[in-house]
Amino acid sequence: MTICFYLQDGVEVLDFAGPMEVFALAGFRIFTVSLRKEPITTQGILKIVPDYGIDDAPAADMLAFFGGEADHVSRNPVLIDWIKSRQASTSYFFSVCTGAFIVGRAGILDGFTATTYHANVEALQQLLPQTRVLGKVRFVDDGSVITTAGISAGIDGALHVVSRFKGQETAKKVAAEMEYDRWVPSEGYIVTAEAKK
Secondary structure, X not given: OEEEEEOOOOOOHHHHHHHHHHHHHOOOEEEEEEOOXXXXXXXXXXXXXXXXXXXXXXXXXXXXXXXXXXXHHOOOHHHHHHHHHHHXXXXXXXXXXXXXXXXXXXXXXXXXXXXXXXXXXXXXHHHOOOOEEEOOOOEXXXXXXXXXXXXXXXXXXXXXXXXXXXXXXXXXXXXXXXXXOOOOHHHOEEOOHHHHO
């Protein structure tokens, strides 16, 4: 699986670094994209040069979005148009924390169940009346859309993705390699076909 990490100025470091570690250890191919291929600064701390800008980014099986200045970023029509243009060629969307606002404003969460950072659950629900927004869960898997709560919950959501596509034993090995003993799969919410009816 190929995963495109969209990173913006101000992106929360652990939001993307935790899942990046999980996916890398599981053998997924990852590349980074931003509006332009020029350095961004995460939380005013770390400078990152993305692999691509949106003008030359290749297709990916999954697009991933993260919190940190996400509300401001989600209001950029150029980015939203790019996400919409990728929807047909992208099998899965993944968000951590307030990254849900980015995919939400692109219409990706309409008709789906999702979650976000605990302090923003109500705001996301108000923004997206066609989305069922849950609080008090570490992640939500609604088929083609996987969203997670804040910061460290992104690791849980990424481990769930690994479990889903490579099996739970592989996910357990990744968690052990990272010495991450916080993962409790039952703290996520998986939307069943029955629940969709």
